[in-house]
Structures are given as C-alpha cells and as structure tokens.
Amino acid sequence: MTVALRQLDRRSAVVAREELADLLIGAVGNGASVGFLWPLDRVAVADYWRQVFASLCDDFFLWVAEVDERVVGAVQLARCTKQNGRHRAELQKLFVHSAYRGRGIAARLLAAAEAQAREIGCTLLVLDTEAGSPAESVYRHLGWRKSGEIPMYAGKPSGELIPTAYYYKLIGPAPSPLQLVRPAREHLESYVNALKTGWSQNNLRPEAGREALEEVEKDPDTFLALQIDREAKGGPVKMPNGGEVPRLPGYILWMWDGEFCGTIGFRWQPGTPELPPHTLGHIGYAVVPWKRQLGYAKRALALMLEHAREESLPHVEITCDTDNVASQRTIVANGGVLVERFTPPPICGPGEKLRYRIVMKA
Numbered sequence: 001m002t003v004a005l006r007q008l009d010r011r012s013a014v015v016a017r018e019e020l021a022d023l024l025i026g027a028v029g030n031g032a033s034v035g036f037l038w039p040l041d042r043v044a045v046a047d048y049w050r051q052v053f054a055s056l057c058d059d060f061f062l063w064v065a066e067v068d069e070r071v072v073g074a075v076q077l078a079r080c081t082k083q084n085g086r087h088r089a090e091l092q093k094l095f096v097h098s099a100y101r102g103r104g105i106a107a108r109l110l111a112a113a114e115a116q117a118r119e120i121g122c123t124l125l126v127l128d129t130e131a132g133s134p135a136e137s138v139y140r141h142l143g144w145r146k147s148g149e150i151p152m153y154a155g156k157p158s159g160e161l162i163p164t165a166y167y168y169k170l171i172g173p174a175p176s177p178l179q180l181v182r183p184a185r186e187h188l189e190s191y192v193n194a195l196k197t198g199w200s201q202n203n204l205r206p207e208a209g210r211e212a213l214e215e216v217e218k219d220p221d222t223f224l225a226l227q228i229d230r231e232a233k234g235g236p237v238k239m240p241n242g243g244e245v246p247r248l249p250g251y252i253l254w255m256w257d258g259e260f261c262g263t264i265g266f267r268w269q270p271g272t273p274e275l276p277p278h279t280l281g282h283i284g285y286a287v288v289p290w291k292r293q294l295g296y297a298k299r300a301l302a303l304m305l306e307h308a309r310e311e312s313l314p315h316v317e318i319t320c321d322t323d324n325v326a327s328q329r330t331i332v333a334n335g336g337v338l339v340e341r342f343t344p345p346p347i348c349g350p351g352e353k354l355r356y357r358i359v360m361k362a
C-alpha cells in the first residue's frame with residue numbers, strides 16, 4: 001500500500017471536497033468528537049469544508065493522505081494570528097479512515113504538519129483531543145506532552161459530554177543540557193521570573209519563594225553570595241512550624257538549561273555524616289513545574305553527588321514525603337537505598353517521611 005501525502009491549496013481542496021466530506025462523516029459516524037453531532041447533515045459538512053478551504057493561507061494549512069488517489073486521512077494546522085502567539089500553531093481535525101488505521105498514516109500527517117510549522121518559524125504545537133481516546137497514545141508516542149484535562153468539555157456525536165485532553169510539543173531548538181551553576185547575576189532575572197509565578201524552592205514552606213524575592217529586591221549581591229555558605233553565615237533557618245534552627249554549612253546551586261530550572265542544595269556537619277534530627281537530609285531539590293518530567297531532578301542529583309564527594313562523607317541522606325513518587329524515583333535512580341520510614345520532630349511540620357541513603361563512591 002502506497003500512501004501519498006499532499007498539501008492542498010484552495011483549488012485542489014475544492015476538487016477533494018466530496019472525499020473530505022465522506023472522511024468527516026465516517027469519523028463522526030464512528031463516534032469521533034470533532035465538533036459535530038450525529039446524525040450529520042451533509043449540507044453542514046459541505047459548509048464546514050467550504051469555510052476550511054476559504055481559510056487556507058500562509059497561516060492555515062490542510063494535508064490529505066491518499067491511497068490509490070483516494071483520500072484516507074487529513075489534518076489541519078492553524079498558526080496563531082495573535083501578535084504574541086505567532087510562535088505557536090494548533091493541530092486540528094486529524095482524521096484517518098477507519099479501514100486505514102494502524103498503518104502509520106496519522107504519524108505521517110503529523111510529521112508533515114510539524115515540518116511546516118518549523119518552516120514558518122513556530123516553536124510550539126498544541127492540540128486537544130478526547131481524553132482516553134486511542135489518539136492520545138498516538139500523540140504521546142510521537143513526543144507530545146499532556147498538560148491536563150477539562151471534564152465535560154465537548155460532546156460526543158451522541159451528545160454525551162466528555163473530557164478533553166490538552167497536549168503540546170515544543171519543536172524549537174533543543175535546550176542545552178542541564179548544568180548546575182553557581183547562582184550569579186546573569187541567572188538572576190530567570191530565577192526572579194520563576195519566583196514571580198509563585199513557585200517556592202522549599203516545598204515545606206511555600207512562603208519561602210516570596211521571602212527570597214524580597215531578599216533579592218533588597219540586596220541581590222548579598223542574596224547571591226549567601227547561596228554558597230560554607231561557613232553558615234546566613235543566620236538561622238526558618239522551619240515549617242515557624243521555629244528556627246541553627247544553619248549548617250552548605251550551598252545551593254541552580255539548575256540551568258539556558259533558563260532557570262530549579263535549585264538543589266547540599267548541607268552537612270563537618271567531619272560526620274550525621275545530621276541534627278530536624279535537618280531533613282543532606283540534599284534537597286526542587287524543579288519549577290514547567291520543567292518537570294524532563295529528567296532534570298535525576299541529572300541534578302547526579303551532578304550534585306559529584307560536588308558532594310569533596311566533603312569526604314561516607315554517605316549522604318535524602319528524605320522525602322511518603323507520597324512523593326517523583327522524588328523517590330529520583331533518589332533510587334542515583335543509587336539511593338531506603339533506610340526507614342520515620343516521623344520527624346514537630347518543628348519540621350506534620351507527616352511521615354522516608355529516609356534514603358546514598359553511599360558515596362570514592
């Protein structure tokens with residue numbers, strides 16, 4: 001079976017109008033939630049395609065997949081026309097005829113749309129689709145990331161309201177590999193922007209984000225200098241229950257991929273791997289929500305363990321909440337072994353924690 005892909009202009013689209021109408025009617029008849037209710041009026045379908053054809057331009061594209069010169073699939077790409085959204089385009093109405101599914105036609109249509117989006121300078125693709133539909137696994141397989149679902153968003157052809165899933169794919173130049181950087185003036189603007197979203201690097205004290213912002217605004221150089229604090233000059237540490245404890249020697253490095261991605265801190269008591277009971281681990285980290293699930297925490301911890309070797313500790317401990325699966329996986333991926341489930345002192349706030357140990361290799 002040979003599949004040919006063709007981008008249609010207004011004239012060639014009009015020629016394909018009956019086949020496109022059949023494709024759409026077939027999809028809706030099979031229960032696809034693509035904007036129409038069943039039974040579908042052929043006049044409404046013709047009107048829909050007429051509008052699509054009239055919209056074809058430098059910002060709006062339509063492809064068909066053909067087998068033996070018959071249309072068996074289609075997809076549309078709409079570049080955002082708003083001034084501040086020219087970098088993004090939306091994939092719309094991906095259809096593959098039911099008799100031709102499972103043969104890679106959707107992937108080829110999506111690849112054509114993606115190539116066009118890159119060519120016109122877009123760096124972000126977005127789409128929405130019925131949550132739980134087979135299309136979701138196609139998008140995921142092709143590198144799309146899910147950002148969420150909205151319940152009862154659209155109607156099935158039967159009228160039943162169903163949730164819609166939102167996906168995106170970044171197609172711009174790949175960010176540079178994650179590094180740990182010593183916090184410096186050149187990184188400050190990106191860090192401040194992250195704090196201004198309400199993010200806090202301290203997951204036990206959400207207010208720590210606002211406090212950091214105030215400190216940066218008051219005296220950025222002092223703030224930056226105190227991120228590396230091997231002599232524990234920074235004053236007492238505020239705890240989740242409002243109390244304070246003496247600071248340990250330590251430092252905080254920033255995760256950086258061309259932008260600020262998160263923080264990772266290391267603290268210790270000189271000459272011993274022991275920590276005071278209220279100190280929850282030698283290493284703590286947090287990734288900003290929009291850079292999560294990119295492997296950054298895993299890589300940041302691996303990089304931090306290399307720095308930590310310089311303190312000649314036989315092992316380091318990391319603790320996390322019992323339900324923090326992402327952190328547990330991050331630790332285990334770096335050689336962490338679960339030591340115990342424990343209840344920290346009340347000054348650390350409520351809840352049980354897990355304690356992991358990572359043996360430091362020479």
Ligand SMILES: CC(C)(COP(=O)(O)OP(=O)(O)OC[C@H]1O[C@@H](n2cnc3c(N)ncnc32)[C@H](O)[C@@H]1OP(=O)(O)O)[C@@H](O)C(=O)NCCC(=O)NCCS
Pocket residue numbers: 203284285286287288291292293294295296297298299319320321324325326327329330333
């Ligand atoms: C925990 C945290 C740092 C993980 O950051 P991240 O950069 O998204 O993590 P990574 O992409 O490196 O993923 C690490 C592992 O966790 C898994 N993971 C990530 N997010 C997950 C999630 N929401 N649910 C389940 N697993 C998840 C990844 O698949 C990976 O595991 P794998 O190698 O077995 O596949 C981040 O969620 C965060 O900042 N949370 C708030 C602060 C926090 O909890 N810090 C840790 C305190 S102990």
